[in-house]
Amino acid sequence: MSDEAEIRMMLDRWAAAVRAHDLETILEQRSPDIVMFDVPEPLQAKGLEAYRDGWKLYFGDEGSRLFELRETHIVAGDGVAWVRAILRCTTSPDPAGRLTMGLRKVGGRWVVEHEHHSFPVGLGEGE
Amino acid sequence: MSDEAEIRMMLDRWAAAVRAHDLETILEQRSPDIVMFDVPEPLQAKGLEAYRDGWKLYFGDEGSRLFELRETHIVAGDGVAWVRAILRCTTSPDPAGRLTMGLRKVGGRWVVEHEHHSFPVGLGEGE
Numbered sequence: 001m002s003d004e005a006e007i008r009m010m011l012d013r014w015a016a017a018v019r020a021h022d023l024e025t026i027l028e029q030r031s032p033d034i035v036m037f038d039v040p041e042p043l044q045a046k047g048l049e050a051y052r053d054g055w056k057l058y059f060g061d062e063g064s065r066l067f068e069l070r071e072t073h074i075v076a077g078d079g080v081a082w083v084r085a086i087l088r089c090t091t092s093p094d095p096a097g098r099l100t101m102g103l104r105k106v107g108g109r110w111v112v113e114h115e116h117h118s119f120p121v122g123l124g125e126g127e
Numbered sequence: 128m129s130d131e132a133e134i135r136m137m138l139d140r141w142a143a144a145v146r147a148h149d150l151e152t153i154l155e156q157r158s159p160d161i162v163m164f165d166v167p168e169p170l171q172a173k174g175l176e177a178y179r180d181g182w183k184l185y186f187g188d189e190g191s192r193l194f195e196l197r198e199t200h201i202v203a204g205d206g207v208a209w210v211r212a213i214l215r216c217t218t219s220p221d222p223a224g225r226l227t228m229g230l231r232k233v234g235g236r237w238v239v240e241h242e243h244h245s246f247p248v249g250l251g252e253g254e
Contacts, residue, residue: 021164023165035175035200035211035246036153037211037225037227037245038156038247038249039248040247040248040250041247041248041249041250043223043225044213044225060148073162073191073229073241075135075207075240076207077204077205077207077208077231078202078204078205078206078207079204080202080204080205080207080208080209080239081204081207081209082161082207083165083230084210084229084241084243086170086171091174096170098164098170098171098243098245100164100227100229102202102209102211102213102227103209104202113202114200114209114211114227116211116225116243116245117226118164118225118243118245119248120164120165120167120168120169120170121165121166121168121246122167122168123165123167123168124204
């Protein structure tokens with residue numbers, strides 16, 4: 001299987017686990033030292049425990065049952081890869097979120113070392 | 128020079144160009160097909176022209192004169208790399224932004240194909 005196909009399979013499995021609120025599967029192929037830039041505060045969540053806590057919080061959002069990646073773009077080299085995708089996780093047509101991941105191949109397996117999730121701010125908001 | 132050192136030099140030059148509102152230098156080492164997930168809408172800006180328009184808009188923000196990367200973390204493999212960093216771009220101690228980049232080496236030169244900029248949402252905000 002190509003690196004890209006392996007990463008795509010991991011992403012599919014991970015998104016399905018989010019929809020199922022299956023925390024154990026969500027944590028698979030995540031680095032113990034993962035750094036998460038999540039939609040809500042804190043600024044950054046460091047380590048697997050903080051990453052897990054973010055998901056627990058997110059399960060309170062009904063959009064988590066719809067969590068789906070679109071326009072997934074995977075760039076994989078020899079041992080390092082990154083991913084960008086659009087995130088559908090709401091019943092309203094708008095807004096959608098954005099996802100970026102940084103990965104490294106460790107012991108022959110792709111591991112996510114970084115995730116960045118966000119929603120764009122409406123122009124004129126946040127002033 | 129190592130790949131990591133090359134990328135770090137590019138980042139320093141780029142951040143200085145943002146502070147100087149030097150659009151030409153900001154656009155260096157950016158792919159014509161760059162995809163930008165910026166702080167404000169749109170959801171994604173595709174291509175160099177849309178990327179440039181986002182910076183023009185951002186120059187109206189006084190924080191752009193302070194634009195500085197902290198805790199820069201670079202993971203570079205053979206031809207593919209990604210970067211995460213904390214962004215200081217405001218006079219207030221809080222909040223700070225987050226930056227993730229996806230890069231590829233093209234013709235011996237590191238090129239940014241993707242950027243994701245965001246601020247975390249305060250818990251209780253946006254409801």
